[in-house]
Amino acid sequence: MTSTLTISHLTKAFGPVRALSDVSLRVDPGERVALLGHNGAGKSTLMKVILGLIAPDGGEIAVCGSAPGQAGARAQVAYLPENATFHSALTGVEQISYYMRLRHVDPAGAMDLLDRVGLAFAARRRIGTYSKGMRQRVGLAQALIGHPNLLVLDEPTSGLDPVSRRDFYELLDKLAADGAAILLSSHALTEVEARTDRLLILSGGRLVASGTLPELRREAALPVAMHVTALNGYEPDILAALPDAIRVNGGLHLTCAQDEKLATLARISALRSKVADLDVIPPSLEDIYSYFSRRDGQ
Numbered sequence: 001m002t003s004t005l006t007i008s009h010l011t012k013a014f015g016p017v018r019a020l021s022d023v024s025l026r027v028d029p030g031e032r033v034a035l036l037g038h039n040g041a042g043k044s045t046l047m048k049v050i051l052g053l054i055a056p057d058g059g060e061i062a063v064c065g066s067a068p069g070q071a072g073a074r075a076q077v078a079y080l081p082e083n084a085t086f087h088s089a090l091t092g093v094e095q096i097s098y099y100m101r102l103r104h105v106d107p108a109g110a111m112d113l114l115d116r117v118g119l120a121f122a123a124r125r126r127i128g129t130y131s132k133g134m135r136q137r138v139g140l141a142q143a144l145i146g147h148p149n150l151l152v153l154d155e156p157t158s159g160l161d162p163v164s165r166r167d168f169y170e171l172l173d174k175l176a177a178d179g180a181a182i183l184l185s186s187h188a189l190t191e192v193e194a195r196t197d198r199l200l201i202l203s204g205g206r207l208v209a210s211g212t213l214p215e216l217r218r219e220a221a222l223p224v225a226m227h228v229t230a231l232n233g234y235e236p237d238i239l240a241a242l243p244d245a246i247r248v249n250g251g252l253h254l255t256c257a258q259d260e261k262l263a264t265l266a267r268i269s270a271l272r273s274k275v276a277d278l279d280v281i282p283p284s285l286e287d288i289y290s291y292f293s294r295r296d297g298q
């Protein structure tokens with residue numbers, strides 16, 4: 001498959017600060033990829049390079065087959081900045097029509113675009129009266145002008161309430177299903193865990209992890225936690241059989257290495273006449289994220 005975005009050995013420094021070091025990645029059509037990283041990890045710099053707003057110091061980058069910033073790339077890439085601002089005196093439909101004219105697209109389609117992002121009902125109201133979620137939808141509507149093949153979204157859901165976030169991701173799902181590639185940065189780990197296909201973790205300008213959550217979970221091989229609830233009166237027996245367990249929240253908590261998981265389950269299973277319940281808790285995305293970020297010395 002021809003990728004929508006291909007980056008090889010990209011580097012960028014600002015004076016002594018190495019904002020990006022030897023970053024290589026690709027994003028394919030229809031893929032929803034989350035870009036994670038601490039403040040200052042290099043996410044915005046990477047996005048600016050993709051958009052052609054700043055030039056890299058080294059490496060190669062192809063955006064829909066063109067160099068960043070060239071007409072071929074610009075026509076196919078859409079960007080939603082973290083804090084998109086619009087003219088508060090314009091209505092939604094006026095603002096989108098204006099952007100369409102700037103992009104040499106027929107503004108007659110402005111209402112359709114607003115309808116796609118669920119804003120048709122407020123299209124003739126001034127943007128100054130919109131909520132943050134509605135303004136974010138205006139931003140997404142402007143990003144959809146001209147059917148982009150690559151959407152670059154900088155923390156698109158920050159500040160949105162849970163329902164607006166869910167609606168936003170449903171819209172992204174539809175765009176991806178139509179073949180658009182989506183690269184979005186976020187600090188909301190649990191949200192991207194559920195709503196994207198692949199995770200990229202930047203740390204100190206380096207790409208320290210890339211893969212689906214199960215792939216990263218396997219690679220990190222972090223300990224698995226188990227929570228055992230004893231039947232009335234049997235807790236001392238279980239503690240004696242599982243000496244590593246500690247009392248937590250009315251139950252017994254223990255951890256084991258990934259490769260000891262089955263053996264530990266077998267030991268708990270042998271106590272089944274004394275056990276009321278068992279929960280196996282895999283490492284969270286926060287654990288995996290910390291593992292990869294720390295591994296790079298952050």
Ligand SMILES: Nc1ncnc2c1ncn2[C@@H]1O[C@H](COP(=O)(O)OP(=O)(O)OP(=O)(O)O)[C@@H](O)[C@H]1O
Pocket residue numbers: 014017018019037038039040041042043044045046
């Ligand atoms: N124009 C610039 N001049 C000097 N240093 C810069 C410039 N832009 C970015 N940097 C530095 O490059 C590094 C990466 O910054 P970048 O904005 O890409 O991080 P980020 O991951 O987007 O952070 P955040 O999550 O806070 O937005 C930081 O150390 C930052 O201070």
